[in-house]
Amino acid sequence: MESIEASPLYPIANPRSIALFGASNNATSMGTGLLGSLLALRFKGEIYPIHPKEERVLNFKAYRSVLDLPKVPDLALIVLPTRLVSETMDACGRKGIKHAIVISGGFKEVGGEGINLEKDLVAAANKYGIRFLGPNCIGVANPRQKLNTTFMVFEGAPGFIGMASQSGSFVTQMFNYLSRHAIGFSTAFSVGNEANIDIVDCVEYLGACPDTKVIALYIEGIRRGRAFVQMARSIVPKKPIVAFYIGGSETGSRAGLSHTGALAGPDRLYEGIFRQAGIIRARSMMELFDVCWMLGSFPRIAGRRVMIQTHSGGPGAEAADACGRAGLDLPPLSSETIKRLSPFVPHTGSISNPLDFTFGKNITDYYWDIPKVLLEDTHTDVLLFYFSMSGGTLERTTRQLGFPPDQVAEKTVEMINLQSDSIIRLLETHDKPFVGYTFLNLKDPLVRRLIERGVPIFPGPQRAARAIEAAYRYTCLRDKILVSTSHKEAASR
């Protein structure tokens, strides 16, 4: 692909005008829902509803036929009953439309007659050279372009995760989920039955997409295995790919089978494909996005040696346990580091790994001096940092410091700013990844401020540890591909 504009997905993800089939003045119809989603995000392009009877659909002039449109739109968005889809595709072709999304289901995934209906649909598109996403998908979310063709209202902000998913729900259900973690989609594709455009095309697009730092895949089955592996290997040296594949247990495999109609192959086969392709494998949707969060924040982790900084023993022990189970190492502190730390850690604390600060009176000890020493220890690769002080407790402390009630909120914010600025300054002046974990709400003020500024802070140490380990696996896979590519290049010279 010469440039991202050459991808068939470019007009699909960046349309300036859309012909919409299936929206009406019936609020509970799915097509009307899609129109609502486009409007809610304030889509800037033109929208042309096509409706056999209505003069207007919501606030838009409606057209009886796509052939009546004043221009050829970039994209046809089709949410009609199954039996009407092929003839609609044909009409789009006659109008000269070259790209479509077919949301409608009832095709190959239901078996029987659906298989023939899908063949008809593909034939209609091929006749005019139309490239399309679907059927049985929910389309695209490209929040930077204010585009959301899904039934669900978009929540959150644009982010760095490019996604291609064989489940539409795993696009829409993640809008709110990702925004809670202060991350988000660059562009997300629901691929549906992949009758024309498939997941390999999506990976290619996302590989070229400048807003995408990391690619997330939800996979139930891959048809073009070899193309998939080659495509991934060409992208992985530049950006990481993380995949959640279901098929690991027989139950999941059976469930996957009935869903998009793709055959969910055996787990071991996919394990091999991912390894060959340089793709990190996640074990759940949450882990998929945890690893993306980690890799989008810190694309390179040099090794598996983790230093843990905590306030208290229990969360330190749990983090150590989690790191151990995830296959990470906890090196002992160097004598130099121990010497540098001793002025900052009270006698009730423990200067080891995990470092247990217990309780101190000086805020900057915990948020600046100690992590600075730990980041400068050359025997560790990552600092895993525990956040425990809630906004409520900070506010109580401020109040007890004797500030007048009307200044308490302001002084609390000052304290939180001091803490977050310290940590951001550490990140700006040190190369080593800094990862947080907490049991607080991710909306708690200090945590929120930091995740919004790009620091990954995971709910619980297990998620943090597994994300660190997966990110390190990316380093290894990437290096392996680079070495093998350079060997091949050398051999071909």
Place this chain on the structure above:
Amino acid sequence: MESIEASPLYPIANPRSIALFGASNNATSMGTGLLGSLLALRFKGEIYPIHPKEERVLNFKAYRSVLDLPKVPDLALIVLPTRLVSETMDACGRKGIKHAIVISGGFKEVGGEGINLEKDLVAAANKYGIRFLGPNCIGVANPRQKLNTTFMVFEGAPGFIGMASQSGSFVTQMFNYLSRHAIGFSTAFSVGNEANIDIVDCVEYLGACPDTKVIALYIEGIRRGRAFVQMARSIVPKKPIVAFYIGGSETGSRAGLSHTGALAGPDRLYEGIFRQAGIIRARSMMELFDVCWMLGSFPRIAGRRVMIQTHSGGPGAEAADACGRAGLDLPPLSSETIKRLSPFVPHTGSISNPLDFTFGKNITDYYWDIPKVLLEDTHTDVLLFYFSMSGGTLERTTRQLGFPPDQVAEKTVEMINLQSDSIIRLLETHDKPFVGYTFLNLKDPLVRRLIERGVPIFPGPQRAARAIEAAYRYTCLRDKILVSTSHKEAASR
């Protein structure tokens, strides 16, 4: 123990008056923090700050010595520098105080001289028959009694989880965490170094506590192994006990060692102790509380056969995969059930297990008719139900239905009430456990309403599946203990 009042922990968890050592007018001192926590929760009992110099501490009259107090308080709460603690305990004994919490650290857990200081402390208490919690603990939270002796501000509401923890953080750090899940502590103890009262005493107290439906333990090491097992076995037939023990990986074991000074024994030994004791083992703090949530909501799960109801394929496949990995079964639907479901599931959907509803126009199909049929299927033990429709999407739909803007919020609430009332009615009329999973925020209106009414809805299907499996393990362990007890009774007759 004849009654809960006979427990040495009763006055500690339910004091009517407290002598507080260590609070001052210095807002950053830990003792002042504790006083702030007591005040924030509006503790109803008397508080007597003891301070060598101040006339008043915050708004309280201060006393130079505990001997000056106008009465003998139920409880001494000690947050003083290590070297002052023994003599303070002695003074409390002279005053006639019989119960204490020692928050101060610097004892056995730091080694060296700390070991002797702890011996002195124990001797001082024994001299007067004082029972105490700690040292090196953060005390008790009993929100029904408005008691919170910890440094952190209490958040949330009283709940049904009784906790005893060898980490204080795992009490305080969970205040907000539990309230986010609409669950909470009945009473939570931080046991510290267990110099006098130990975790076995706490288990006994919580076993007798009428507000406690399930007991949660965080364990780094148990000293009185035999007493622990006997105590647990006497409680498990009445209420479940769930434990998170660290020591499973060498790293965690090492970290545990340095914390409370208890020796973290080998993982397999504890595995055996828990099995013998009938205790469910959790693998993380989150899992600990997930299992408590499940067991507090549905104390008896009859088997491992799970029926999954979803809107969409991906979340269904992930749930099926998660159930498979957790060791649960997904039985096929009976022909009777399939027949009864067919009017409610559109042709794009899939009537199997997982059931995939896809998209329908009638809300009551998904929230009443379908789950009713599934709950009545006699071949399944649990219904696992997917929640995906966010408040934002429902509000958008309401708006599109054409209601005037000022009625949209009200109509949305009506729709959410209809859905939640349906499900609550199902729970009231069926015995089978109903468990939810979602990727939505637990504050999203429908989910929130349901969890506040006692329906466990887990973030992600893995947590739900593991909690279901653990709850079924409780059924098995409980039955085993009951059988072995009745055998013994029969033999002794």
